[in-house]
Amino acid sequence: MSSTTACRVAEDDIVRFETDGVVCLRNVLDEGWIEQLRAALEEVLAAPGPQAKTYGGDGTGRFGYDTFMWTRNEVFWRLQAESPIPRITAGIMRSSVSHLMADIAFVKEPNTPNTTPWHQDQPYGWYDGRQVCSVWLPLDRVTLASGALEYVVGSHLSGHWYRPVDFADGKDQDTDEFVPMPDIDGERQKYNIIHFDMEPGDLLIHDLLVLHGSPGNSMADRRRRAIAFRYAGDDARYAVRKVGPKPIWDPGIGHGERFGCELFPQVWPHARVPRFWERPRVTA
Numbered sequence: 001m002s003s004t005t006a007c008r009v010a011e012d013d014i015v016r017f018e019t020d021g022v023v024c025l026r027n028v029l030d031e032g033w034i035e036q037l038r039a040a041l042e043e044v045l046a047a048p049g050p051q052a053k054t055y056g057g058d059g060t061g062r063f064g065y066d067t068f069m070w071t072r073n074e075v076f077w078r079l080q081a082e083s084p085i086p087r088i089t090a091g092i093m094r095s096s097v098s099h100l101m102a103d104i105a106f107v108k109e110p111n112t113p114n115t116t117p118w119h120q121d122q123p124y125g126w127y128d129g130r131q132v133c134s135v136w137l138p139l140d141r142v143t144l145a146s147g148a149l150e151y152v153v154g155s156h157l158s159g160h161w162y163r164p165v166d167f168a169d170g171k172d173q174d175t176d177e178f179v180p181m182p183d184i185d186g187e188r189q190k191y192n193i194i195h196f197d198m199e200p201g202d203l204l205i206h207d208l209l210v211l212h213g214s215p216g217n218s219m220a221d222r223r224r225r226a227i228a229f230r231y232a233g234d235d236a237r238y239a240v241r242k243v244g245p246k247p248i249w250d251p252g253i254g255h256g257e258r259f260g261c262e263l264f265p266q267v268w269p270h271a272r273v274p275r276f277w278e279r280p281r282v283t284a
């Protein structure tokens with residue numbers, strides 16, 4: 001398996017990530033990776049994990065979600081061990097290491113009206129620090145009509161952490177930890193909103209505090225399969241939040257501790273991990 005671009009990240013791309021909160025890298029993964037990931041994703045969808053969810057599905061498409069797939073399916077792990085992605089994330093974060101925090105599938109089947117509400121990722125996530133990022137990797141051609149991600153340019157620098165939003169109803173989760181989400185769709189003209197049309201093999205890398213969301217998939221004949229990966233670098237620490245998603249099992253580290261444990265492994269420079277997919281474990 002080879003990449004079609006060099007693994008090193010151009011300074012211009014790092015600066016774009018730092019100023020806009022998002023950068024699109026073109027043609028990073030070759031067709032071999034995409035085919036393997038498509039097949040692996042079908043296996044995961046057919047045998048959903050303990051935190052899988054489905055939104056919609058009442059005769060109008062389906063928005064499917066699953067996570068920690070690398071613990072069950074070796075292809076998701078091999079992407080970390082053999083593709084250029086982990087090294088790129090360390091470069092983008094200007095970090096000497098990259099730790100994998102989670103992988104997440106976001107699948108919008110044809111004719112899925114469900115939007116992804118505007119949100120930031122970090123208030124949902126178990127990571128504090130500024131050397132953090134997400135990679136979003138589509139397995140189909142993506143346009144706004146099929147559910148491309150939209151971003152509020154520079155919003156990661158606002159200084160605000162917004163309340164996590166429930167993907168099912170778009171409502172803020174009530175917590176005193178964060179401030180309420182602004183009504184971005186109600187005042188779109190106030191914001192600098194961008195999106196990227198993408199091909200399989202392209203990567204979107206975003207700061208975990210940038211505001212983003214996506215429309216439904218209005219295409220009748222095209223799926224919108226995407227996988228996201230969260231990474232943390234040198235300054236990141238494990239965070240236990242009052243609300244929002246939790247890791248798939250107890251990682252065995254406490255609030256404020258460094259990453260690098262079995263559930264949040266170091267992926268750059270490469271390190272060995274327990275082969276969880278060979279001995280599935282029972283989760284709560």
Ligand SMILES: O=C(O)CCC(=O)C(=O)O
Pocket residue numbers: 106116121134136147149212213214226228
């Ligand atoms: O694919 C989507 O619609 C949502 C992706 C997303 O919000 C994320 O990766 O943080």
